[in-house]
Amino acid sequence: MILIGLLKVERVTKNFGDLTALDAVDVTLDKGVILGMIGPNGSGKTTLFNVISGIYTPASGQVHYRGQTITRKRPHSICRMGIARTFQVVLPFSQMTVLENVMIGALYGSGLSLREAKEKGIEVLEFVGLKDKIHTVPDNITTHDRRRLELARALSTDPEIILLDETMAGLTPTEIEEVLDLLREVNKRGITIFMVEHIMKAVMTLCEKIIVLNYGQKIAEGAPQEVAENEEVIKAYLGDRYV
Amino acid sequence: MKIPVSAKWWAAIALVILMALAPLRISGYSLRFITFIFMWIGLAASLNLLTGYTGYLDFGHVAFFGIGAYITGILMLKLGIPFFPAMFIGAIVSGITAVVVGIPTMRLKGAYFAIGMLVFAEGLKHVALELDGITGGGNGLSLPIYTNYVFFYYIMFSTVLLAIGITYWFERSKFGLALMAIREAELAAEVSGVNTFYCKLIAFGISAFIAGIVGGIYAYWMSFFYPGDVFNVLTTVHMIIMAFLGGAGTILGPIIGATFLAAIEEFLWAEFKYTYLITVGFIVVVVVLYIPRGIVGLIREKVFARS
Amino acid sequence: MFAQVLLNGVLIGGIYASVAVGFSLIFGVLRIVNIVHGEFIMLGAFITYWLYKLMGIDPFLSLPLTFFCLYIFGFLLQRYVINKIMEAPEIMSLLLTFGLSLIIANIALLAWKGDYRLVNPEYAGAHLNLASLTIPYIRLSTFLFALVSVAGLQLFLQRTDIGRAIRATSQSKDGARLQGVSPALIYAITFGLGAAVAGVAGSLLSLSFSVFPAMGGDYLLFSFFIVVVGGMGHLPGALAGGFILGILQSLITNYLSAGLTYIIMFCILYVMLIVRPTGIFGKGIVE
Numbered sequence: 017m018i019l020i021g022l023l024k025v026e027r028v029t030k031n032f033g034d035l036t037a038l039d040a041v042d043v044t045l046d047k048g049v050i051l052g053m054i055g056p057n058g059s060g061k062t063t064l065f066n067v068i069s070g071i072y073t074p075a076s077g078q079v080h081y082r083g084q085t086i087t088r089k090r091p092h093s094i095c096r097m098g099i100a101r102t103f104q105v106v107l108p109f110s111q112m113t114v115l116e117n118v119m120i121g122a123l124y125g126s127g128l129s130l131r132e133a134k135e136k137g138i139e140v141l142e143f144v145g146l147k148d149k150i151h152t153v154p155d156n157i158t159t160h161d162r163r164r165l166e167l168a169r170a171l172s173t174d175p176e177i178i179l180l181d182e183t184m185a186g187l188t189p190t191e192i193e194e195v196l197d198l199l200r201e202v203n204k205r206g207i208t209i210f211m212v213e214h215i216m217k218a219v220m221t222l223c224e225k226i227i228v229l230n231y232g233q234k235i236a237e238g239a240p241q242e243v244a245e246n247e248e249v250i251k252a253y254l255g256d257r258y259v
Numbered sequence: 260m261k262i263p264v265s266a267k268w269w270a271a272i273a274l275v276i277l278m279a280l281a282p283l284r285i286s287g288y289s290l291r292f293i294t295f296i297f298m299w300i301g302l303a304a305s306l307n308l309l310t311g312y313t314g315y316l317d318f319g320h321v322a323f324f325g326i327g328a329y330i331t332g333i334l335m336l337k338l339g340i341p342f343f344p345a346m347f348i349g350a351i352v353s354g355i356t357a358v359v360v361g362i363p364t365m366r367l368k369g370a371y372f373a374i375g376m377l378v379f380a381e382g383l384k385h386v387a388l389e390l391d392g393i394t395g396g397g398n399g400l401s402l403p404i405y406t407n408y409v410f411f412y413y414i415m416f417s418t419v420l421l422a423i424g425i426t427y428w429f430e431r432s433k434f435g436l437a438l439m440a441i442r443e444a445e446l447a448a449e450v451s452g453v454n455t456f457y458c459k460l461i462a463f464g465i466s467a468f469i470a471g472i473v474g475g476i477y478a479y480w481m482s483f484f485y486p487g488d489v490f491n492v493l494t495t496v497h498m499i500i501m502a503f504l505g506g507a508g509t510i511l512g513p514i515i516g517a518t519f520l521a522a523i524e525e526f527l528w529a530e531f532k533y534t535y536l537i538t539v540g541f542i543v544v545v546v547v548l549y550i551p552r553g554i555v556g557l558i559r560e561k562v563f564a565r566s
Numbered sequence: 567m568f569a570q571v572l573l574n575g576v577l578i579g580g581i582y583a584s585v586a587v588g589f590s591l592i593f594g595v596l597r598i599v600n601i602v603h604g605e606f607i608m609l610g611a612f613i614t615y616w617l618y619k620l621m622g623i624d625p626f627l628s629l630p631l632t633f634f635c636l637y638i639f640g641f642l643l644q645r646y647v648i649n650k651i652m653e654a655p656e657i658m659s660l661l662l663t664f665g666l667s668l669i670i671a672n673i674a675l676l677a678w679k680g681d682y683r684l685v686n687p688e689y690a691g692a693h694l695n696l697a698s699l700t701i702p703y704i705r706l707s708t709f710l711f712a713l714v715s716v717a718g719l720q721l722f723l724q725r726t727d728i729g730r731a732i733r734a735t736s737q738s739k740d741g742a743r744l745q746g747v748s749p750a751l752i753y754a755i756t757f758g759l760g761a762a763v764a765g766v767a768g769s770l771l772s773l774s775f776s777v778f779p780a781m782g783g784d785y786l787l788f789s790f791f792i793v794v795v796g797g798m799g800h801l802p803g804a805l806a807g808g809f810i811l812g813i814l815q816s817l818i819t820n821y822l823s824a825g826l827t828y829i830i831m832f833c834i835l836y837v838m839l840i841v842r843p844t845g846i847f848g849k850g851i852v853e
Contacts, residue, residue, distance in 0.1 A: 069450055095452040109443035111508075112436075120440045123433050125452030130433055173452055316657040363840040368852065369656040370599045374790055375839045381787070382832035389825060496664065503661070536672040543665025547658050548650055 021080075022047045022208060023068070023099070023177055028077035030063055030232075037063040039232040040077065045177065050199070050209040052223030052240075054216075056252055059229040061212045062104060065179045069101045070094040081177075095125045100175035102166040104182045104212075108154035114141065114165055115150045118172045125173020136172055144168045144198060160191050164198075171202065178202070180211040184218050196222055220244070228252065278416060282409045290408050292525065294480075297415035299521045301473040302494070303501035303513035304422035308466035310499070311508035312429050313459055314442035315365065318373040319380030320498055323353040323467035325387070325489040327474025332400040332484070333393060342405075346475030353471025354464040361463040365456070377492065384490035399485030402478060411480045418476065422469050426510050429462075438462050442508070500539065504546050506555030515554050570699055571820045572813060577701075577709045579812020581774075584712035584767040585785050586792035586804045587719055588760035594799025594851060595736040595756045596652070601663035602643070603764055603789060604782020605670040610636055610765025611685075611772040611781065612678065618685050625685050625773055626707065632769045633762045640761025645754040652753065667782070674779035682776040690773070708770040715766050719759070720801050732756050736799065736851075791835045797845025798852070806846065 023045035030038040038060045045051055053061050066072040068079055070091040079087045086094055100121070109117050115137050122133035122140075141147055144164040149157050154165060163183055170178055180199075184192050196218060203209055213219045219226060219240065226243045228236040230252040236243050243249055282290060306320050330349035334340040340348075364375045387394045394400060429435035437458045440448035449455045478484055497520065505516025520542070527535040550557055589603045610632045617623040617631070647666070651658045694701040723729035728747075735752045771777075771785075792811055796803025811831070818827045844850040 071446070071450070090454070090456075091446075091449045092452050092454045095450055101450050103447065107444040107447035109440050109447065111443055112439060116436065116439075120436060120448060120453065121451040123452075124437060124448075124454075127452075133433075169447075169451060310657075314655075314657075316660065318660070367839060367843065370660055371839060371843060371852070373657065373660055374599065374794075375836065378787075378790070378832050378835050378839075382829060382836070385825070385828045385832070389829065496668075499661065534672070534676065537669050537676070540665045540668030540670075540672065543661055543668065544647070547662040547665065548647075551654065551658065 019047045020044075022082060023210070024078075024080040025064070025068065026078045026080065028064070028067055028074045028079065030060075030067055030072055030074045036232050038067065038074065041229070041232070041234050043227060043234070045208060045210055047176075047208055048203070048206065049225060050203055050211070050223050052219040052226040053210065053212045053229060054214070054219055054226060054243075055229035055235075058231075059252075060232040061229055062181055063232075064229070065101060065181055065212065068094075069099060069179060092124070095173055095175075096127070098174070098176035099179065100125065100170035100173045100177070101179035102163075102170050102181055102183060104185070106162045106166045108162055108165055110154055113151050113153055114146055114157070117154065117165055118168050121169045121172035122174075125175075133172075140168045140172045143171070143201075145194075160187055163187070163195070167198070171207075175207060177208045177210060180209060180213075182212055182214060184213060184215045187215075192218060275420070282412055286408075290412055294408065294412045294415050296518055296521045297412070297419050298473055298477065299497065299501060299517040300514050301415065301418045301422050302470060302498045303505070303517040304419070304426055305466050305469035305473065306495075306498040307502040307507055307509075307513045308422070308426060308429065308469065309462055311502060311512065312435065312438040312442060313462050315459065315463070316369070316373045316499070317376045317463075317466075318492075318495060318499075319376030319378070320466075320470060321490055321492065321494040322376070322380035322383050323357060323470035324474040324477070324494060325380075325383060325486075326353045326356055326467075327471030328478040328484055328489040329387060329394060329400070329474075330471075331475035332402055332478045335402055335479070336400065337393075342475075342479055346472060346479070349475040350468045350471035353474070354468035357467030358460050358464045361460045365459050365463070377495075380490055380492065380495065384486045387486035387490060394486070397485060399483055399488070400478070402482045404482045405479060411476065414476055415473075418469070418472050421472075423510060423514070425465060425469070426513075430510060434458070434461075439508070496539075496543075500543050500546065503553055504542065504550070506553030509553070509555045512553050512555045519554070567698070571816050573699055573701065574705075575813030575816030576809060577705045577812070578774075578816065579809035580709040580712045581767065581770055581808075582788055582792060582811050583805045583808025584715050584763065584770065586789040586796075586808055587716050587801055588762070588764035588767070589786075589789040590793045590796070590799055590801060590804045591719070591763075592757055592760040593793065595732055596644075596648075596753050597851075598648070598652075598656070598659040598663065600757075600760070601660065601667045601786065602670065603760070604784075604786035605667050605674075606636055606640065606761045606764035606782075607768035607771065607785045608671065608674065608777075608779060608782040609639070610768030611777040612674065612768075613765070614769035614772045615683055615685050615777050618687070625687060625769060626711070629711065629766055629769055632765045636765030637758040637762035639758075641754045641758030643761070644757035645750070648757065649750060649753060671779055671782060678779060680778055680780070682778050684776060685772040687773075704773050708773055711770055712767065715763055716801070716805055719763055722759075723801070728752075728755060787831075791831055793845075793850070794835055794838050794843070795846060797847050797850025800845060800847060800849040800851075803845050803847050803849060 021044050025041060025043040027040045027042060028038050029040055041064060055061055067074050070089050073088060078085055081097060081099060118137040118140055119133045122128050122136040128136060141150060144167055146161060146164055146168060149161060154162055167183065184195055192215060199209060199222060223240060226240050227234055228243060228249050235248045235252060236246045302324065306317065310316050327349040330352045331345045334345035334348060335342060360379060364372055367375055388396055429438060437453045440453055441455050441458060445455055474489065501516035501520050502513050504520060505514065506512030524535055527538055585607060589600060592598065592600045613632045613635060614625045614628055617628045618625055648662065651662055690704055692703045694703060723733055731747045731752055735749055788811060792804055792807035795810055796807030815827055818830060843852045
């Protein structure tokens with residue numbers, strides 16, 4: 017069981033034409049940790065997630081998971097290996113029920129049979145609090161619920177690491193608290209969390225370590241308090257202060 | 260209001276038995292007309308397997324019908340191979356072609372995939388025209404004539420059963436769920452562990468296989484065909500409308516859509532020769548604007564309560 | 567003679583470019599593959615034909631009228647029909663425009679019959695002789711008018727406020743709102759413009775090629791080729807694509823066989839779609 021360096025992003029660079037979205041970024045994720053990633057819009061956070069999960073191939077650099085190089089692997093393989101992710105703008109399967117949505121992750125991410133996947137699906141949905149919406153379609157549930165669905169689907173793939181992309185945007189303070197509790201529970205079950213978030217309160221209270229990206233470069237790394245007081249970080253945000 | 264599952268099954272079985280026994284009572288024109296409808300159900304169901312379940316709109320699907328027709332025809336005519344093996348080989352070639360073409364083409368998004376397949380089908384038409392040594396070119400291909408209409412009725416019917424059976428399997432299986440996930444949000448499916456590339460290709464291959472079978476049967480049934488006949492973009496359009504009119508992504512959809520449209524066209528062709536294409540156009544417009552979920556979708560919404 | 571073949575290709579290429587720009591524009595801004603494009607060309611050709619046949623109006627003089635009529639037609643079609651599926655998945659707009667194309671082409675067939683017609687003004691045969699090259703005046707003028715319409719469209723997009731709003735909308739739907747115009751209006755205007763330019767192209771084509779209700783299909787295929795090669799939504803690319811098609815067609819018809827034109831065109835189109843969907847300049851829209 018790898019504890020240190022479960023996920024290693026090594027000098028990853030990604031370009032889109034003239035735009036350098038990621039510039040030799042290094043990240044080390046240890047098992048069981050909750051790592052936060054913050055940075056202004058367009059700083060490359062989602063791009064980094066896309067590289068890790070295999071949606072993009074970096075121009076240079078490597079991604080290692082459990083000692084294996086996964087840089088060129090397809091997203092579905094990476095998911096089956098144990099890295100799940102959610103999307104900033106949720107992507108539910110609209111014509112399928114909430115349960116069927118989650119079953120996809122259980123069937124293909126975890127490799128279960130139809131019957132097992134159904135059981136697992138119900139279990140995960142219960143965990144995130146969507147048990148009474150099992151047979152509803154995503155269009156008929158709230159935005160908050162859709163975020164939970166996205167999380168549930170990721171969890172059903174039986175991940176070791178979960179990449180969360182702005183799960184809490186647009187939620188009320190109460191809803192944010194609920195999600196924070198949920199994530200603490202997820203972490204207690206041994207899942208390593210790597211999250212992108214703009215809601216500073218969430219990042220500060222939940223994360224043990226934070227990295228900061230700006231214009232594709234990692235400009236700071238450390239405990240929440242250190243990062244909050246880092247001049248580079250404050251400059252990057254131009255006044256975005258810890259509330 | 261929910262119809263119990265067993266009632267649906269009994270109705271289906273009754274219908275199958277009815278259709279299986281029909282040739283004992285009907286003959287001549289009616290028999291041929293129903294065979295014709297079966298052909299369209301088969302084609303619509305074939306397109307539905309791909310488009311209804313993966314969301315990839317194949318604007319060149321007639322290519323696989325044509326390949327089935329030509330391979331069957333050429334094997335029977337030039338190599339003297341009997342009908343069933345020839346048709347089967349034709350269908351396999353169609354299926355494999357789809358997979359081969361799909362590998363590069365399915366990387367394209369929406370409209371580009373549609374155009375790419377349209378170009379492919381049109382290109383095949385011209386290839387069939389140019390390779391006249393093998394295909395007879397513009398003069399077409401003439402097969403030995405076989406006029407046992409009951410025979411064609413039963414093989415078209417069997418093909419329909421096969422196509423519907425596969426559709427049913429799509430609806431119920433792990434594989435089918437993956438296809439629907441691809442249709443709804445391909446990226447989300449991929450990161451949830453679905454090997455989208457592989458799944459799409461398999462669906463494409465299966466759907467082309469069915470179209471190939473229908474093409475092979477058509478070749479033998481008509482005894483004569485030419486490139487413009489079996490590589491006709493209007494055939495693809497019909498398949499698409501039938502699937503959408505009935506309800507894409509459903510089992511009954513292609514059946515209802517094909518029966519409805521084929522019946523209308525038969526009537527129109529007899530009464531209003533020149534306006535039938537205008538009517539087809541209107542049906543397309545109406546379906547897209549007002550009944551995008553098709554007739555099945557309409558019925559589901561109005562008659563059954565949605566949770 | 568090679569130079570003549572090349573020249574013919576260039577002259578026809580210019581017209582092909584004007585055939586495709588409307589299609590490219592509509593895709594670039596509305597993101598729909600407009601199958602009715604072929605019918606816009608056909609209608610433009612017929613307007614020119616009937617005005618000439620019934621009222622003796624010179625085909626070049628009736629161009630503004632074609633432009634105006636097709637603009638109105640395109641605008642209304644988008645505003646009242648196509649606008650309904652702007653939010654729907656792409657395949658819906660493909661199907662819708664296909665249905666509309668069937669309706670329009672077949673009504674034309676019903677009304678005007680399938681006979682092949684040609685617009686043949688008295689000056690049709692006259693040509694210019696330049697260093698052993700024969701340049702028919704008609705080809706030259708249609709070539710020039712085609713270039714003017716492409717340039718005119720480009721200037722309109724670059725220099726006018728509406729043009730700016732159109733370009734902003736092609737970047738993002740909110741681009742229009744930021745400019746203070748409603749996206750729905752921009753869509754309708756753009757569609758009208760695309761239709762108008764296509765109509766004018768049809769008018770120009772009527773002087774050199776047969777006019778008949780089903781003519782739209784081939785020109786639609788040509789337009790696909792041109793915009794995929796030149797880059798979807800990239801107007802200068804449409805110009806390049808037009809010339810490439812014209813020259814290619816001229817070379818193949820002269821040195822190989824006319825029947826191969828389609829096959830070669832399709833192969834190139836196919837390869838481009840797979841290997842370089844953004845077109846030769848890499849500026850095409852693929853999303």
